[in-house]
Amino acid sequence: MTYEELYEKARAASELAYAPYSGFKVGAALLTKTGKVFTGVNVENASYGGTICAERTAAVKAVSEGFREFAALAVASSGGEAWPCGICRQFLFEFGDDLTVITGKDSGHLEVCGITDLLPNGFRL
Numbered sequence: 001m002t003y004e005e006l007y008e009k010a011r012a013a014s015e016l017a018y019a020p021y022s023g024f025k026v027g028a029a030l031l032t033k034t035g036k037v038f039t040g041v042n043v044e045n046a047s048y049g050g051t052i053c054a055e056r057t058a059a060v061k062a063v064s065e066g067f068r069e070f071a072a073l074a075v076a077s078s079g080g081e082a083w084p085c086g087i088c089r090q091f092l093f094e095f096g097d098d099l100t101v102i103t104g105k106d107s108g109h110l111e112v113c114g115i116t117d118l119l120p121n122g123f124r125l
């Protein structure tokens with residue numbers, strides 16, 4: 001799977017985002033090392049703190065189905081490029097330090113960064 005294909009899955013998923021409060025729709029596509037893709041969207045809540053980001057939705061779906069080893073994550077949003085927030089960076093770092101993160105305003109303008117570049121010295125117990 002190319003980065004462009006993974007990004008397109010994130011972009012398609014973003015249309016399913018539930019974002020009535022911010023209007024900012026985000027889609028994520030998480031590629032496992034075995035080649036399976038889990039998508040996720042942001043799901044907002046009237047109690048704003050209950051909102052979950054697209055990236056964590058994808059990771060939670062994957063982990064809850066037995067997949068913990070990830071190769072790449074693409075993120076797309078209604079606002080163009082969307083780098084994972086701080087909470088999501090730490091959440092993804094939990095499962096490895098070799099994750100490649102991809103975003104961009106469209107699949108022709110992708111930016112690529114490693115999770116440890118996005119989160120230097122991430123926390124581990």
Ligand code: THU
Nearest residue numbers: 022024026042053054083084085
């Ligand atoms: N959001 C994500 O889904 N991923 C991020 O990395 C940043 C923010 C969502 C959360 C909320 O629904 C909306 O974008 C505005 O913050």
